[in-house]
Amino acid sequence: MKKIQALTLSLISIALVGCFESRKNTEQLCNDNPALRCERLNMNDGQCRVPRTDLIWHRFEVLKNPTPSNHIKEYELLAEYKKCLELASQIQAIDQNNVKERRFHALVNSGDDLEALVKTIEKSNSPDALYFLWSRVGSEEARRSFLQLEGTKQLDTAEMQYALATFYTSRDQQKTRQLLLRALELTNRNNINTEVFKSLASTTYRLDRKEEAYIWAMVASEFGVPIATKHELVLLYGFEEEKYQQLQLQADTIKESIENGTFKKSQMPRFE
Template sequence: MSKIILLSILTMLLSACDGLGSITVKDICEKHPEMCSDLNPDSWCRAEKANIIKNRYNQSRASTDRGTYEQLLNFEAYKKCIAKASQIEHIKLKERKSERVKGLLTAERELKRLAQMTRNNNSPHLLYYHWSRFQNEDALKGFLAYENTPQMEYPEMQVALATYYIKFDRIKAIQLLYRALELYGEGDDIDNEIFLSLSSLFMKEEQFDWAYLWGYVGREFGVEDLNLTSIEVILHQQSRQSGPIEDKADTIIEQLNEGRFRAP
């Protein structure tokens, strides 16, 4: 058999495999309309809706506690978006407002249902959710019991631990945020709140060079609530130059993009 024929067969096989593993939101809604029909049908909150629909599909195939936690966050984001959209009147198509209200009611219903369903769940993700949202102290105790276990080796769980320690142990919070960054792989979407938190923590520690560095990194990853100029003024007052710090920050940005960041 010629190399050209072998190559053609291999290409077809790879294409077939790709097709089995890929499904669009449109495909899901056509095949499983019940996964989409309770959300607003117009273009508002497109990304938030897509996350909910894809999660519903994935959970229907293999339900996980982490998937349930992610869906709670998805519905929180959708509720925030659709609540804003439902206040906007369309002059010619006012019925669209009622469709958005339907989506808002869905978000409220699903958040209540999922919270009720998971109130006795002992997975770290859901224990953290019930502590952070409902101040459940028993959930907090259960969540902290997972510290230093493999179940916490996810970026979001390291960030969750940091939110607990941030009020009384800033150094540990910084270490946890560093660990979160180490756990991201190449191409992953990094939670840019990490950079804002690191810059703020270092400001409180009066380590202004590190505060500037993480603010600079955060700006490159889309953080908007940063005032690097004020930190730069402090550095100049201390006879520190921002250039070398920016060079170091550029190296860290490259490491993060390639999934090979290691805590300094």
């Protein structure tokens, strides 16, 4: 029992040291790089420490590589930080002076910084910038410019094929399916977008390709994205037991090819 207690205390000590070191390193990073604008954040506040730290370190990456994709990532991290601040600003601080005021100022600053980031991203005509401005900001001009790139090499990436599919979801189910399958063909095995499986399951079901829809539901489940319980799927599809076994084997094969980065849409079985 004493050994277990000693081990527990040791692990806690290591965790605390790691936390302290991480905070110390972040503070040093801020001191060494004024361009990170850490003074606009609620530094030395226990609330929102994780999203604040993630934001600061990513801003350091942006300083080194100010690409549109990095600015978009900064926007996402900043939005998460702002969301945390909105909750933290409602917490009544007891033992610290001016904490609530500093949180409020950090919240206002984060809103201003989000607007500034949008203006920065608007200077780019890259596909990911255009998609961001269309999908997150609601720019019709960006939407038109993005759609004009359809069929070009600029959109022939897993991310952009999926982005394009989101436009056609309510307009052309067959085209949506083709775009999603192309997205999987271009998918890097180290960066798998599991939303594609959910979209394929719903799209193929609407196309009355029920066997294929079941396969994608199984693939999604294998990747930890359950669409429904197995019992619910059985009730929904109503196949014979032998058919379920056959479809499961096909789903396993497809899952393996996606994990290996070798998926081809020609792998999809044809059903009469």
